[in-house]
Amino acid sequence: MVEWSGELGGxxxxxxxxxxxxxxxxxxxxxxxxxxxxxxxxxxxLVAIFGPEGMSKLTEAQRAHYMAxxxxxxxxxxxxxxxxxxxxxxxxxxxxxxxxxxxxxxxRRGPLTAEIAILSVLISWIVGIPVAILSALKPxxxxxxxxxxxxxxxxxxxxxxxxxxxxxxxxxxxxxxAPLVGVSLFVDPLANLxxxxxxxxxxxxxxxxxxxxxxRSALLEVIREDYVRTAxxxxxxxxxxxALHALPNALLPVITLSGVLLGLVLAGSIPVExxxxxxxxxxxxxxxxxxxxxxxxxxxxxxxxVVFVVINIAVDxxxxxxxxxxxxx
Amino acid sequence: xxxxxxxPNAPAQTAPRRRSILRGVLTLAxxxxxxxxxxxxxxxxxxxxxxxxxxAPYPPLKSDFRAMQKPPSEKHxxxxxxxxxxxxxxxxxxxxxxxxxxxxxxxxxTTLGALWGLACGYFGGRFDMVSQRIIEFLQxxxxxILAMAIxxxxxxxxxxxxxxxxxxxxxxxxxVIRSVVLSLKEMQYVEAARGLGASHPRLMFRHILPQCVAPxxxxxxxxxxxxxxxxxxxxxxxxxxxxxxxxxxxMLADALNAGLVPPWWLVFFPGxxxxxxxxxxxxxxxGIRDLLDPRLRGAV
Numbered sequence: 221m222v223e224w225s226g227e228l229g230g231x232x233x234x235x236x237x238x239x240x241x242x243x244x245x246x247x248x249x250x251x252x253x254x255x256x257x258x259x260x261x262x263x264x265x266l267v268a269i270f271g272p273e274g275m276s277k278l279t280e281a282q283r284a285h286y287m288a289x290x291x292x293x294x295x296x297x298x299x300x301x302x303x304x305x306x307x308x309x310x311x312x313x314x315x316x317x318x319x320x321x322x323x324x325x326x327x328r329r330g331p332l333t334a335e336i337a338i339l340s341v342l343i344s345w346i347v348g349i350p351v352a353i354l355s356a357l358k359p360x361x362x363x364x365x366x367x368x369x370x371x372x373x374x375x376x377x378x379x380x381x382x383x384x385x386x387x388x389x390x391x392x393x394x395x396x397x398a399p400l401v402g403v404s405l406f407v408d409p410l411a412n413l414x415x416x417x418x419x420x421x422x423x424x425x426x427x428x429x430x431x432x433x434x435x436r437s438a439l440l441e442v443i444r445e446d447y448v449r450t451a452x453x454x455x456x457x458x459x460x461x462x463a464l465h466a467l468p469n470a471l472l473p474v475i476t477l478s479g480v481l482l483g484l485v486l487a488g489s490i491p492v493e494x495x496x497x498x499x500x501x502x503x504x505x506x507x508x509x510x511x512x513x514x515x516x517x518x519x520x521x522x523x524x525x526v527v528f529v530v531i532n533i534a535v536d537x538x539x540x541x542x543x544x545x546x547x548x549x
Numbered sequence: 550x551x552x553x554x555x556x557p558n559a560p561a562q563t564a565p566r567r568r569s570i571l572r573g574v575l576t577l578a579x580x581x582x583x584x585x586x587x588x589x590x591x592x593x594x595x596x597x598x599x600x601x602x603x604x605a606p607y608p609p610l611k612s613d614f615r616a617m618q619k620p621p622s623e624k625h626x627x628x629x630x631x632x633x634x635x636x637x638x639x640x641x642x643x644x645x646x647x648x649x650x651x652x653x654x655x656x657x658x659t660t661l662g663a664l665w666g667l668a669c670g671y672f673g674g675r676f677d678m679v680s681q682r683i684i685e686f687l688q689x690x691x692x693x694i695l696a697m698a699i700x701x702x703x704x705x706x707x708x709x710x711x712x713x714x715x716x717x718x719x720x721x722x723x724x725v726i727r728s729v730v731l732s733l734k735e736m737q738y739v740e741a742a743r744g745l746g747a748s749h750p751r752l753m754f755r756h757i758l759p760q761c762v763a764p765x766x767x768x769x770x771x772x773x774x775x776x777x778x779x780x781x782x783x784x785x786x787x788x789x790x791x792x793x794x795x796x797x798x799x800m801l802a803d804a805l806n807a808g809l810v811p812p813w814w815l816v817f818f819p820g821x822x823x824x825x826x827x828x829x830x831x832x833x834x835x836g837i838r839d840l841l842d843p844r845l846r847g848a849v
Contacts, residue, residue, distance in 0.1 A: 250690070377820075525690050532689075
């Protein structure tokens with residue numbers, strides 16, 4: 221039985237400290253990895269910026285000029301330290317193609333993507349958990365079969381394609397227009413909802429399939445436990461047994477999964493935002509990629525990875541708070 | 550391997566390999582006809598990809614200027630795109646790209662990861678500790694984002710897309726196989742072989758590796774589906790295999806550029822092809838999992 225232990229105690233604090241230390245190490249490793257991928261693999265970032273043809277048109281002097289201007293002629297470790305220093309100072313650089321700085325872009329577009337991610341997690345729970353319960357209570361029934369088929373189908377359908385189909389249908393019947401600018405939740409909630417609801421539903425249903433699958437097997441496992449049988453033997457109503465005794469423990473692996481899925485949603489929102497034309501951060505990522513904007517890409521990839529690491533830490537700490545067995549390991 | 554029979558807990562022997570594969574297929578068909586059906590679908594898709602040149606009604610790049618952006622008809626079953634290329638032909642040829650990338654990525658990535666996991670689990674110690682950290686760093690990126698970054702850095706193309714997706718598959722192979730090896734290492738038959746003086750390579754490849762085949766196969770089939778979706782996403786985002794060569798992903802991207810209201814057939818068919826293919830591989834993978842899962846193996 222999951223219980224909130226009011227006293228956190230030393231074990232919890234030391235667990236959180238260990239988790240944070242590992243997280244810091246991971247962020248460091250991730251920053252090195254991003255740097256290596258974006259700077260070393262192509263050999264020459266100028267090719268990525270100007271394209272192979274534009275590159276061959278540059279003279280030797282021009283090349284040296286651009287390299288020096290971009291700080292690319294310094295030794296790699298100097299470049300790396302300069303990058304890390306800039307990031308710590310909150311300077312995420314500037315796109316070659318837009319006047320807005322990347323930091324401003326993140327502040328403006330980030331909230332929309334964050335909203336989509338959080339809303340999609342909510343949708344996945346609202347859809348996935350009842351489905352899991354339904355399916356676990358009557359395993360191998362017709363309803364269970366239908367639910368399993370749909371969850372397998374949703375795992376296979378690419379979200380961005382569903383998004384395109386939805387947009388197509390909306391265009392056809394309602395004359396849908398892709399939103400050109402983001403609207404803040406706090407300025408005009410309704411207009412904001414119209415922008416985020418599409419991507420959130422598509423991504424949410426995709427996650428719901430995983431949640432339903434995991435929830436079903438977790439519930440089936442928990443229902444067999446002695447304490448659930450005891451609760452039934454006491455004469456408790458079956459619904460109460462499921463809701464109060466079985467479900468809380470079955471939700472632990474689902475929470476962990478949700479954390480992983482939240483990371484997948486951040487990535488999945490890139491093509492989905494492109495499909496819907498949503499002016500979020502995922503769309504910027506798409507633009508950075510199609511414009512071969514190496515530096516913007518480097519910072520965005522790093523940002524996404526850090527967010528993913530932070531989500532994982534948050535999930536681990538939540539689980540440790542809910543489940544005393546974890547923190548004493 | 551004669552020691553195996555002395556220990557009832559040790560995994561089954563793998564000696565009669567060829568017969569057991571045939572029997573495995575038959576058992577799959579009997580035990581789960583649904584998986585077998587999807588296995589046939591997967592096989593047909595592979596066949597279609599291999600013989601794309603003969604199956605496709607038109608060459609994938611040939612424009613028919615008298616039939617531009619026409620809905621499905623008798624002449625063009627799946628319609629044509631903006632410059633009159635046959636969508637059916639392009640979808641069929643797209644399967645070739647998708648499967649080449651998926652199989653290539655799994656062969657490189659999952660296999661490399663599996664071998665790395667084998668080494669980690671077997672040697673343990675500092676090598677394992679450092680490897681686990683590196684794998685953790687790799688796993689700190691959502692798959693698609695890592696693949697995007699690598700594909701972009703290397704510049705588009707078939708080879709780079711395969712490498713980009715393969716790298717995202719490494720951690721999974723590493724994790725899963727490592728944990729399998731960790732438990733195998735303690736088994737009595739391995740201990741017995743070690744006691745008889747078997748060398749490290751012999752222990753790893755002759756005694757432990759054969760037992761990793763089942764989890765590897767399960768992982769590989771699942772990864773095929775994932776790789777196809779990542780490839781399609783990369784194509785859709787414009788960092789995959791560049792046009793005019795058709796891939797399901799870049800066909801969908803093309804459809805978006807086809808005008809304010811993209812023609813439905815340009816959106817529907819490539820996506821349906823992705824869904825059908827991934828569904829087939831996933832369900833086949835489920836069937837193989839049921840068949841090979843060690844806990845079920847006694848019943849087979």
